[in-house]
Amino acid sequence: MGRVGGALRWFRDNDWTRDLTIGALLALFGLWLAATIEDRVAQRQEVAENTRWVRELSVRDITDPSLVGIDLAGAELSGLDMACGDDSEVGDDGARAANERCWDLRLVDFSGASMAGVDLAGADLRGATFVGSVLAGAELANAVGPTYSDMRDAVLVGATLDVSGLDLVDLRGADLSEADLRGTPGGSTCWDESTTWPSGADPGAVAAGACDAVAQALRISEQDLGLMLEPLDDSD
Numbered sequence: 609m610g611r612v613g614g615a616l617r618w619f620r621d622n623d624w625t626r627d628l629t630i631g632a633l634l635a636l637f638g639l640w641l642a643a644t645i646e647d648r649v650a651q652r653q654e655v656a657e658n659t660r661w662v663r664e665l666s667v668r669d670i671t672d673p674s675l676v677g678i679d680l681a682g683a684e685l686s687g688l689d690m691a692c693g694d695d696s697e698v699g700d701d702g703a704r705a706a707n708e709r710c711w712d713l714r715l716v717d718f719s720g721a722s723m724a725g726v727d728l729a730g731a732d733l734r735g736a737t738f739v740g741s742v743l744a745g746a747e748l749a750n751a752v753g754p755t756y757s758d759m760r761d762a763v764l765v766g767a768t769l770d771v772s773g774l775d776l777v778d779l780r781g782a783d784l785s786e787a788d789l790r791g792t793p794g795g796s797t798c799w800d801e802s803t804t805w806p807s808g809a810d811p812g813a814v815a816a817g818a819c820d821a822v823a824q825a826l827r828i829s830e831q832d833l834g835l836m837l838e839p840l841d842d843s844d
Contacts, residue, residue: 651679659683666690677715677830685723691747692730714837715830734837735830738762749790756825756833771797771811776825779803798822 658678665673666688673690692710711731719739726746733753739760746767754777761781769784772791779799787806793799795815805811828836 651681655679655681655683659685662690663688671709672712673709674712675716676712677834679717680721681717681719683718683721685718685721685726687725688723689727690731691727692750712839714839715834732839733757735833743767756828756837758826776822778819778822778826780819784809796821 658675658680662675662680662683662685665675690711690713711728713728713731713733713736715735717737718741719737721738721741723746724742724744726743728751729747730750731752733748733751734755735757736754737758738754739758740762741759742763744763744765744767746764748767748769750770751773753773753775755775757774757777759782760778762779762783764782764784764787766786766788767784768788768790770790771793774793774797776796777798779793779797781802782799783804785804785806789806789809793811793814796818797814798819798821799811799814800819
């Protein structure tokens with residue numbers, strides 16, 4: 609403590625050293641703050657451009673729009689039609705009907721996005737993130753997934769969702785009140801007392817180890833997850 613105390617006294621008694629150190633720290637903080645603001649502005653611009661692109665794709669006749677891995681965090685997507693074509697079905701082998709228009713939304717970040725009333729029926733949602741997303745009244749029936757998905761605090765009030773198809777999904781804090789749920793949650797879905805279920809729904813008890821398995825799955829890197837979640841093949 610003697611050496612430390614001596615160093616502190618020396619620092620206190622030498623104004624120029626103290627002022628120089630404080631100035632350097634303030635300069636470093638200013639550089640960090642400027643870089644942080646620049647990154648946030650760039651991220652917002654990217655999301656705005658991605659949102660415009662998605663809106664354009666939703667009204668154009670494009671076969672299998674692919675948005676794999678893009679950033680739509682905080683985007684305004686309410687009411688968009690991002691569903692497969694009519695009578696879309698995924699076969700037992702994971703194949704879709706030929707010439708069918710289906711959205712590939714694997715690994716898309718929808719965190720905090722406004723998606724009320726969006727139609728995602730039949731879309732590929734594997735690996736997509738929906739933390740805090742507002743999906744009130746959204747249509748997710750027959751969607752592929754979500755799997756490997758973080759849906760904590762998502763608002764799914766009045767949404768249609770096949771919960772039996774969820775795999776390695778975190779629903780803690782999610783609001784599913786008034787939702788039209790198909791099936792019952794599987795053994796690899798995580799929820800707790802903060803999850804709100806529709807009146808009369810009985811999801812049962814969360815499977816032992818499910819939340820640990822989900823947490824481990826969500827730690828998989830996006831690159832590795834992309835290799836695992838290969839695109840669905842079209843049937844010939």
